[in-house]
Amino acid sequence: MTGNLILSNVTRQFGETTAVDRVSLSIQPGQFVGVIGRSGAGKSTLLRLINRLIDPGSGSVSFDGVEVTALKGKALRAWRRDCAMIFQQFNLVDRLDVLTNVLIGRLAEHGFLSSMAMRFTEEERAMAIQALDRLDLVPQALQRAGTLSGGQQQRVAIAKALVQQPKIMLADEPIASLDPANATRVMDGLKQINTEDGLTVLVNLHTLDTARAYCDRIVAMRAGRVMFDGTAHQLTDDVVRDIYGLDGFAEFNEAVTSTTARATGRVNEPA
Numbered sequence: 001m002t003g004n005l006i007l008s009n010v011t012r013q014f015g016e017t018t019a020v021d022r023v024s025l026s027i028q029p030g031q032f033v034g035v036i037g038r039s040g041a042g043k044s045t046l047l048r049l050i051n052r053l054i055d056p057g058s059g060s061v062s063f064d065g066v067e068v069t070a071l072k073g074k075a076l077r078a079w080r081r082d083c084a085m086i087f088q089q090f091n092l093v094d095r096l097d098v099l100t101n102v103l104i105g106r107l108a109e110h111g112f113l114s115s116m117a118m119r120f121t122e123e124e125r126a127m128a129i130q131a132l133d134r135l136d137l138v139p140q141a142l143q144r145a146g147t148l149s150g151g152q153q154q155r156v157a158i159a160k161a162l163v164q165q166p167k168i169m170l171a172d173e174p175i176a177s178l179d180p181a182n183a184t185r186v187m188d189g190l191k192q193i194n195t196e197d198g199l200t201v202l203v204n205l206h207t208l209d210t211a212r213a214y215c216d217r218i219v220a221m222r223a224g225r226v227m228f229d230g231t232a233h234q235l236t237d238d239v240v241r242d243i244y245g246l247d248g249f250a251e252f253n254e255a256v257t258s259t260t261a262r263a264t265g266r267v268n269e270p271a
């Protein structure tokens, strides 16, 4: 098993809009990949195509040589468990405690009846506590999720994703609604898991400085197309201006605090 995720010429339209336009990417196991782009660039659609929340109009998504777009029934459910997804709005059950929210990540392993009864084994509880410990959330384990800060809730969502024992972690703008301090803790949590477990992480981001600080590889999208695919070092300010124009550059750079290395980037012209 290699853990290679390969997208070939993936396209998805919504009416007249081509949300994702002939995207080809090959993502090796253990990479920390940031997908950047302005609102509407196709970032969310790309992640949803990978975990099959939506289907492509054409093209192929494969993982370890298995065609993901052809999966059905049990195999599709297994794939959704293998590729955990984290959302901007956390997707926790506010009235349930943190530990139970994390355990919900195990439900894909349960049959219908034990899911309904929310019965979990001691081993699963231990796994959930361990995941919470990695994200510094053990003291909050019995607190209602809705009473936590946004950053803590997002870290609970990461713990919940971890107990799914995924092969790849997808995060759709996980820090878009957080203040900088909480955003840093969430990104640190993702990076720690990536480094310690070798788990592939694919994360949609709005700001350049975050992508440059955390990602081994940055994919920049515009109007559904991949316009750049390279390292943070290669994604110079000049390259960003080429792709997004001056307005886009200013928007991306709102949160930029550090200066950027001046290296030569690779820009793919749209076909």
Ligand SMILES: Nc1ncnc2c1ncn2[C@@H]1O[C@H](COP(=O)(O)OP(=O)(O)OP(=O)(O)O)[C@@H](O)[C@H]1O
Pocket (backbone or CB within 6 Å): 014, 017, 018, 019, 037, 038, 039, 040, 041, 042, 043, 044, 045, 046
């Ligand atoms: N379910 C849908 N129905 C119709 N149009 C859609 C749907 N999902 C996405 N789109 C359109 O596809 C394009 C890409 O949207 P997408 O949400 O993937 O972009 P994004 O880069 O994630 O933007 P944002 O940062 O605002 O979430 C947009 O024009 C959007 O309006």
